[in-house]
Amino acid sequence: MNAPVLTREQREAKLEGMGCKRKRVEDIRFTQGKGNYVDDLKLPGMLFGDFVRSPYAHARVKKIDGSKAEKVPGVLAVITAETLKTVNLAWMPTLAGDVQMVLADGKVLFQNQEVAFVVAVDRYAAADGVEAVEVEYEDLPALIDPFKALAPDAPLLREDLKDKMTGAHGPRKHHNHIFEWSMGDKDLTDAAFAKAEVTTKDIISYHRTHPTPLETCQCVASFDKIKGELTVWGTFQAPHVIRTVASLLSKIPEHKIHVIAPDIGGGFGNKVGAYPGYICAIVASIVTGKPVKWVEDRIENLTATSFARDYHMTTEIAATRDGKVTGLRVHVLADHGGFDACADPSKWPAGFFNIVTGSYDFPVAHLVVDGIYTNKAPGGVAYRCSFRVTEAAYCIERAMDIMAQKLGMDPAEFRLKNFIKREQFPYHSALGWEYDSGDYHTAMNKAMEAINYKGLRAEQAAKREAFKRGETREIMGIGVTFFTEIVGAGPSRNCDILGVAMFDSCEIRVHPTGAAIARMGTKSQGQGHETTYAQIIATEIGIAADNIMVEEGNTDTAPYGLGTYGSRSTPVAGAAIAMAARKIKAKAQMIAAYMLEVHEDDLEWDIDGFRVKGLPEKSKSMTEIAWAAYNKPPPGLEPGLEAVSYYDPPNMTYPFGAYFCAMDIDVDTGVYKVRRFYALDDCGTRINPMIIEGQVHGGLTEAFAIAMGQEIRYDEMGNVLTGSFMDFFVPTAVETPNWETDFTVTPSPHHPIGAKGVGESPNVGGVPCFSNAVNDAFSFLGTKHIQMPHDYWRNWVVAEGLGLHK
Amino acid sequence: MAKAHVKMTVNGKEVESLVEPRTLLIHYLREHLNLTGPHIGCDTTHCGACTIDMDGKSVKSCTVFTVQAEGASITTIEGMANPDGSLHALQEGFRIMHGLQCGFCTPGMIMRAHRLLQEIPNPSEDQIRFGIAGNLCRCTGYQNIVKAIQYAAAKLRGETFAEAAE
Numbered sequence: 027m028n029a030p031v032l033t034r035e036q037r038e039a040k041l042e043g044m045g046c047k048r049k050r051v052e053d054i055r056f057t058q059g060k061g062n063y064v065d066d067l068k069l070p071g072m073l074f075g076d077f078v079r080s081p082y083a084h085a086r087v088k089k090i091d092g093s094k095a096e097k098v099p100g101v102l103a104v105i106t107a108e109t110l111k112t113v114n115l116a117w118m119p120t121l122a123g124d125v126q127m128v129l130a131d132g133k134v135l136f137q138n139q140e141v142a143f144v145v146a147v148d149r150y151a152a153a154d155g156v157e158a159v160e161v162e163y164e165d166l167p168a169l170i171d172p173f174k175a176l177a178p179d180a181p182l183l184r185e186d187l188k189d190k191m192t193g194a195h196g197p198r199k200h201h202n203h204i205f206e207w208s209m210g211d212k213d214l215t216d217a218a219f220a221k222a223e224v225t226t227k228d229i230i231s232y233h234r235t236h237p238t239p240l241e242t243c244q245c246v247a248s249f250d251k252i253k254g255e256l257t258v259w260g261t262f263q264a265p266h267v268i269r270t271v272a273s274l275l276s277k278i279p280e281h282k283i284h285v286i287a288p289d290i291g292g293g294f295g296n297k298v299g300a301y302p303g304y305i306c307a308i309v310a311s312i313v314t315g316k317p318v319k320w321v322e323d324r325i326e327n328l329t330a331t332s333f334a335r336d337y338h339m340t341t342e343i344a345a346t347r348d349g350k351v352t353g354l355r356v357h358v359l360a361d362h363g364g365f366d367a368c369a370d371p372s373k374w375p376a377g378f379f380n381i382v383t384g385s386y387d388f389p390v391a392h393l394v395v396d397g398i399y400t401n402k403a404p405g406g407v408a409y410r411c412s413f414r415v416t417e418a419a420y421c422i423e424r425a426m427d428i429m430a431q432k433l434g435m436d437p438a439e440f441r442l443k444n445f446i447k448r449e450q451f452p453y454h455s456a457l458g459w460e461y462d463s464g465d466y467h468t469a470m471n472k473a474m475e476a477i478n479y480k481g482l483r484a485e486q487a488a489k490r491e492a493f494k495r496g497e498t499r500e501i502m503g504i505g506v507t508f509f510t511e512i513v514g515a516g517p518s519r520n521c522d523i524l525g526v527a528m529f530d531s532c533e534i535r536v537h538p539t540g541a542a543i544a545r546m547g548t549k550s551q552g553q554g555h556e557t558t559y560a561q562i563i564a565t566e567i568g569i570a571a572d573n574i575m576v577e578e579g580n581t582d583t584a585p586y587g588l589g590t591y592g593s594r595s596t597p598v599a600g601a602a603i604a605m606a607a608r609k610i611k612a613k614a615q616m617i618a619a620y621m622l623e624v625h626e627d628d629l630e631w632d633i634d635g636f637r638v639k640g641l642p643e644k645s646k647s648m649t650e651i652a653w654a655a656y657n658k659p660p661p662g663l664e665p666g667l668e669a670v671s672y673y674d675p676p677n678m679t680y681p682f683g684a685y686f687c688a689m690d691i692d693v694d695t696g697v698y699k700v701r702r703f704y705a706l707d708d709c710g711t712r713i714n715p716m717i718i719e720g721q722v723h724g725g726l727t728e729a730f731a732i733a734m735g736q737e738i739r740y741d742e743m744g745n746v747l748t749g750s751f752m753d754f755f756v757p758t759a760v761e762t763p764n765w766e767t768d769f770t771v772t773p774s775p776h777h778p779i780g781a782k783g784v785g786e787s788p789n790v791g792g793v794p795c796f797s798n799a800v801n802d803a804f805s806f807l808g809t810k811h812i813q814m815p816h817d818y819w820r821n822w823v824v825a826e827g828l829g830l831h832k
Numbered sequence: 833m834a835k836a837h838v839k840m841t842v843n844g845k846e847v848e849s850l851v852e853p854r855t856l857l858i859h860y861l862r863e864h865l866n867l868t869g870p871h872i873g874c875d876t877t878h879c880g881a882c883t884i885d886m887d888g889k890s891v892k893s894c895t896v897f898t899v900q901a902e903g904a905s906i907t908t909i910e911g912m913a914n915p916d917g918s919l920h921a922l923q924e925g926f927r928i929m930h931g932l933q934c935g936f937c938t939p940g941m942i943m944r945a946h947r948l949l950q951e952i953p954n955p956s957e958d959q960i961r962f963g964i965a966g967n968l969c970r971c972t973g974y975q976n977i978v979k980a981i982q983y984a985a986a987k988l989r990g991e992t993f994a995e996a997a998e
Contacts, residue, residue: 049927723972
């Protein structure tokens with residue numbers, strides 16, 4: 027019986043390639059509770075490690091006595107910095123070129139810093155042991171306010187650096203100073219400001235927050251003394267980097283280290299770096315000869331592993347009276363906490379913050395970033411962000427609103443007037459980037475029409491009059507944002523992590539029956555790589571996505587890659603997939619030509635195979651070609667059908683978007699209601715619209731949280747005030763607004779499939795949009811810039827300050 | 833530490849163990865019974881990743897001692913699939929409507945939704961949002977979780993959820 031002949035559309039649909047809303051393959055296991063996360067792992071004889079942590083933000087550690095703890099039933103060992111010194115691991119290098127204590131060595135620099143590691147038979151016994159460790163501290167004055175860090179009499183935090191006045195990024199000008207980083211032309215910018223008709227200058231702060239994936243950071247380390255091999259399962263967004271760093275630190279040869287990242291319960295940047303828990307678990311396994319598990323709890327996660335943001339940005343814009351920007355000047359005070367453990371490409375101490383000129387055609391700009399130490403947790407990770415792009419977008423999008431207000435211009439009109447025009451791409455920004463492609467006016471106009479921007483402004487004007495007449499106690503704000511991101515790090519000429527260039531990789535192996543496996547250097551934490559990567563391959567080489575398995579996270583089998591963060595998976599690994607697939611396609615074409623007895627040039631690609639030009643009935647499907655590749659290859663051609671690609675991108679990609687928010691705030695209670703939130707994203711070619719929308723929903727919810735209350739706050743003694751979900755704002759389904767999504771498509775000209783990346787866009791664009799809405803609501807009452815986060819209480823305080831409660 | 837004897841029904845099977853009296857139910861399920869579907873996402877009973885169904889109520893198993901479950905009937909995500917092995921309407925709904933990403937909150941979220949639909953078979957969007965407010969998700973923004981639950985509610989009532997066709 028002959029198989030029914032399928033139409034072209036049916037053949038295409040069967041592949042479930044790029045552009046289709048393919049349902050996720052991951053969900054089969056996740057919806058049945060069959061995910062495989064680190065804490066699910068149980069090995070014979072496995073021990074459990076737990077930390078003794080410092081109650082002080084800044085103190086000298088006089089004495090650590092673990093003798094009572096060692097007598098607690100089930101406790102096997104108490105590891106301190108002294109133990110770690112015997113293997114030269116009391117300190118570890120950070121991604122930012124600093125060093126960080128693994129366990130307190132003489133002093134502590136932030137509350138909940140790791141002081142000792144208790145190893146026991148299970149997590150209960152470990153917790154008992156932690157209680158029994160006695161530590162003697164001598165309290166030191168804590169430095170919490172970043173604006174006081176560089177005062178001459180500020181307390182000395184890093185005694186280890188006291189005499190080192192040059193750091194990883196050049197000279198240090200104070201004992202609490204880490205680096206100064208500058209970009210742009212200072213003289214030209216100063217000149218632009220000297221002759222400016224209108225200028226603004228404001229301190230725009232982006233508060234400290236935390237990525238908070240629902241699964242905390244955790245690992246299991248298992249050292250096999252006989253083979254001299256170390257296996258580490260962990261929550262690693264970048265497993266290969268962890269392997270290389272583990273090898274360099276432990277001196278175990280890299281081929282004898284097996285790093286495995288199983289399913290990861292959300293990352294958002296939290297799981298890029300290396301933490302003391304990983305090192306301690308590894309050392310404990312080497313010492314005890316048993317597997318050791320370390321799982322941080324939520325309080326530890328919020329207070330010790332990697333905060334995000336904490337940028338204080340003095341921002342100046344110069345403009346003409348009719349609303350053309352002529353210059354941008356930004357100084358950032360970057361609070362890095364006790365150690366500089368910022369997760370940026372090594373040459374970029376402030377990440378890609380120099381994207382701060384945003385979507386606007388600034389002729390000149392100058393940027394200076396000063397990194398400083400304080401008695402707070404280390405980190406500075408990119409929370410759903412490509413290395414400080416969120417901070418930059420917030421900075422410029424708030425500043426543009428402030429300038430529009432000063433000029434008396436509508437903020438959308440002001441943006442339209444200053445956008446980089448479509449014909450200016452590729453565009454060279456004043457701070458050194460080459461934007462690949464964009465069509466900002468089209469996106470902005472589409473968004474304004476979709477949200478009925480004019481109508482909203484008219485409604486707001488009426489509502490303001492009603493408010494002034496005392497007829498309502500509600501004020502209405504409209505948030506306008508147009509962001510440009512820079513993602514896909516990155517070209518090896520300027521992007522590396524500790525010297526490892528930031529390429530990424532894909533290896534595709536087509537089996538004889540035409541099914542395939544793809545192995546990747548990236549690592550999904552919920553992004554759905556197993557689903558979307560297969561779609562790229564399906565379109566490229568005509569194998570149905572259901573017949574392609576995507577595997578990530580096992581460093582023994584995956585090609586070397588730099589992992590998933592900074593929206594780099596699609597721009598870099600997605601490109602590697604296309605390139606590997608094209609290598610396969612090229613070989614397949616040779617095989618098909620042999621099978622069809624024609625010259626290669628006489629063949630053309632047709633959805634799922636090759637056909638002879640002009641003779642469409644003469645064709646060979648990829649399935650047939652795969653069989654022949656193994657069993658009847660053309661003479662002289664080696665059998666098999668597989669390829670690997672290491673892709674070093676020529677440039678970053680520059681996704682952009684137009685976001686609008688309409689919000690009402692009750693001035694008597696500070697309670698806000700988000701009426702509408704509309705997000706238009708342009709991420710170039712769209713691989714799976716369902717997943718893109720899901721990414722946008724999730725990122726917007728994170729942005730909503732950050733802008734409206736999610737904060738890591740300290741008191742003046744350095745106590746963390748928001749160290750659990752009791753105080754740290756994670757929105758529930760009740761507070762979270764409904765999201766409206768939309769798109770335009772401006773492909774990246776240098777990317778093999780034109781895709782740009784989208785996962786982080788909503789966090790980047792969402793935060794300024796919410797903040798601009800709150801600021802816009804209050805602006806007619808005389809406010810200029812209200813700092814985030816905008817929770818109910820702070821909104822009430824603003825209203826109180828404006829005398830609205832009299 | 834003297835151990836306590838516990839006996840309960842988990843996913844239709846009787847189980848019996850000796851546990852330390854302080855053992856939390858979530859650790860008993862995950863580490864003694866190897867039911868690793870329920871997860872641990874916080875220490876303060878806020879996140880709901882550990883939600884199970886116990887004697888007809890949604891329970892956060894991180895805040896219950898195993899000994900408190902003596903004699904109880906418990907369902908975890910592992911007990912949700914239909915007897916023939918096919919996905920339960922909620923499991924299917926979460927997949928069809930893209931109601932999950934990293935999957936970490938999903939088992940708790942589905943167990944909570946399961947009980948919610950017993951309580952209110954045809955819930956409004958507000959009732960769903962309020963009904964799952966004890967379960968946090970960091971990935972999806974809840975919109976598609978709401979739709980997933982609407983999908984399942986419709987299917988369990990023998991109807992079709994309009995948006996599922998997309």
